[in-house]
Amino acid sequence: MKRRSSMKRRAREAALVVVGVVALALFVASCGSSNDNSNTSSVKGPDINAKGEGQLNIVNWEGYTDPSFVKGFEKETGCKVNDTFAGTSDEMFTKFRSGGGGQYDLASFSGDASLRAIKSGTVAQLDMSKLTNWKDLAPQLQSPAFNTQNGKHYGLSFTWGANVLIYNADKIKQNLDSWNVLYDPKYKGKITVPDNPIQIADPALQFFGASDPYSIDPATLDKVKAKLKQQRPLVRKYWVLATDFDQLFKSGDATIGAGWPLMTNDLRKAGMNVKEVIPKEGVTGWSDSWMLSNKAKHPICAYKYMNYTSRPDIQVKIADVTGYSPPNQKACPLLGAQRCNDLHVTDKHYYDTIKYWETPTKPTNYRQWTDAWAEVRG
Amino acid sequence: MLWLLVFYIVALVLLLMTSLWQQDVFTAEIVRHWTLSNYDKLFTGQGGLWLRIYGRTVLLATIVTLIDIALAFPLAWFMARIVSPKWRTLMFLAVVVPLWSSILVRIFAWRTILGGQGLLNQFLVDTGLLSHGSSAFLYNDRAIAITWAYVWLPFMILPLFTALEKIPHSYLEASRDLGAGALTTFRRVILPLAFPGVVAGSIFVFSLTMGDFVAPQLVGGGSQVLGGAIKDRFGVAADFPFGAALASLTLVTLVVFLTITRRTGALENV
Numbered sequence: 001m002k003r004r005s006s007m008k009r010r011a012r013e014a015a016l017v018v019v020g021v022v023a024l025a026l027f028v029a030s031c032g033s034s035n036d037n038s039n040t041s042s043v044k045g046p047d048i049n050a051k052g053e054g055q056l057n058i059v060n061w062e063g064y065t066d067p068s069f070v071k072g073f074e075k076e077t078g079c080k081v082n083d084t085f086a087g088t089s090d091e092m093f094t095k096f097r098s099g100g101g102g103q104y105d106l107a108s109f110s111g112d113a114s115l116r117a118i119k120s121g122t123v124a125q126l127d128m129s130k131l132t133n134w135k136d137l138a139p140q141l142q143s144p145a146f147n148t149q150n151g152k153h154y155g156l157s158f159t160w161g162a163n164v165l166i167y168n169a170d171k172i173k174q175n176l177d178s179w180n181v182l183y184d185p186k187y188k189g190k191i192t193v194p195d196n197p198i199q200i201a202d203p204a205l206q207f208f209g210a211s212d213p214y215s216i217d218p219a220t221l222d223k224v225k226a227k228l229k230q231q232r233p234l235v236r237k238y239w240v241l242a243t244d245f246d247q248l249f250k251s252g253d254a255t256i257g258a259g260w261p262l263m264t265n266d267l268r269k270a271g272m273n274v275k276e277v278i279p280k281e282g283v284t285g286w287s288d289s290w291m292l293s294n295k296a297k298h299p300i301c302a303y304k305y306m307n308y309t310s311r312p313d314i315q316v317k318i319a320d321v322t323g324y325s326p327p328n329q330k331a332c333p334l335l336g337a338q339r340c341n342d343l344h345v346t347d348k349h350y351y352d353t354i355k356y357w358e359t360p361t362k363p364t365n366y367r368q369w370t371d372a373w374a375e376v377r378g
Numbered sequence: 379m380l381w382l383l384v385f386y387i388v389a390l391v392l393l394l395m396t397s398l399w400q401q402d403v404f405t406a407e408i409v410r411h412w413t414l415s416n417y418d419k420l421f422t423g424q425g426g427l428w429l430r431i432y433g434r435t436v437l438l439a440t441i442v443t444l445i446d447i448a449l450a451f452p453l454a455w456f457m458a459r460i461v462s463p464k465w466r467t468l469m470f471l472a473v474v475v476p477l478w479s480s481i482l483v484r485i486f487a488w489r490t491i492l493g494g495q496g497l498l499n500q501f502l503v504d505t506g507l508l509s510h511g512s513s514a515f516l517y518n519d520r521a522i523a524i525t526w527a528y529v530w531l532p533f534m535i536l537p538l539f540t541a542l543e544k545i546p547h548s549y550l551e552a553s554r555d556l557g558a559g560a561l562t563t564f565r566r567v568i569l570p571l572a573f574p575g576v577v578a579g580s581i582f583v584f585s586l587t588m589g590d591f592v593a594p595q596l597v598g599g600g601s602q603v604l605g606g607a608i609k610d611r612f613g614v615a616a617d618f619p620f621g622a623a624l625a626s627l628t629l630v631t632l633v634v635f636l637t638i639t640r641r642t643g644a645l646e647n648v
Contacts, residue, residue: 090613
């Protein structure tokens, strides 16, 4: 009798603990889910001439916070830049949102993350009157759909470029002009491609005639998947960070791959003879915008950095580091006619030929793409 | 006890709860709608893809654990029973000091050793064993296993060392006096007494391997391991709930592993 009552008590205690744990877990889960989306049609940015907050936290692509121009910014404004790199757009989006947002002031979202950032209410509307170089950007980049919605600006374009074919010209003598080489058994074990589901858009555009490679139907997705599965045994390594790509080329483990002009620049600086091509089947690309967290702790420094990096002289420095094209057309006199032409700074027609990264939503959505990508890698 | 509750139990319950939710693929907002669909995908989705990844990881973890037992046993024995105390301290430091350096540095070191023009290939070419550098050592599962075996080795050596050090010398003498040869002494005296150390080391190595994604990302090839697949659900796919479901698979595996080792009674003496 006594034993049973003590057992009963123990059971009740256990039940209480369970209830407590679940309640606590629910409480923790509910934290950070609040989400205020209070944007009015016009906003007032901070006083950009005021003294900065002393710090600036940025999550961005490699090359966008290079010491060659960040040092000057820190000296000029007293804002110390703390940067974090992302390997994929989703990593950037996840990092930017982590901890309820506010850990990072700025992100360098590409078109495939910028709309998601706007729709999820994590970025703040920008006060364009405080962005001193905005009016000098190429017309198509002043209010592009990927950072401007219903006339409200959420981002400032500051670089764009294409996903290109790069190869070691010492090892591969002929001139290449087709993406077919990345599927050619001749280069087995020497190929590197990005470890990124958005890569699915490339074969969709280049081999399956998808003029909008970000809205493909399930049948096309299956065809792309089959093509990428064929490529899989030829791939030496799926690269994640730009530095992975560089190392693969430097060590001779890869001689050909899909990358960004940043890598061509890095490898040439390291004395390698690499060639960069825009193959005839067409290319995907990205157009990046600075976006400000709506919980930014250092908005003055953030506006200062947006202004700094869109200034003609700094746009040139970014191009020096990354090889990407500057949107600010006033960079041209500083670049010289030849480089201005090579980077297509004022060539709207060229700009329009690139298929810029977007988040796939329909007929197949991004979840289907990531699952397909996981299947390709196996 | 409260800390245990807050930091471990609540976290685990959260993980399990998340695995029963969904995530909006566009806004990355968690949708708290209870469903078993993540587990359905885990067990049946995409032609068994996720179970294959899981199987590969368990196999790799087992291989790495066995390699580490084989490597650590002689070394721990040497440290515990043969060298003088002065040298023992030095050897102990040699085992522990690498743990103070970043794991990334230690993994990168293997990249330079195993690469196409790495130390290993240079050696093989110089000695005439290969005509030109081979690409068979890096960016595949083999490279992952080698790297893991190296980075987790100290976690096997230390518990084994402790277990071997505790064996009284008189036991070995008694065994010899009773006519047992070296092999019999090892099999019937040393091994049973060292077993708790082997088990403790295996728990470390096996569980560290099950969860790691850094080594596979840096030295692995195309195929995925569980740690990397989980990381990608969070970092790339914006599918936290499915990532949580995959993580609960690791959890179940480790619980089973611990239960088996507990059954052997090895944990009672540790």
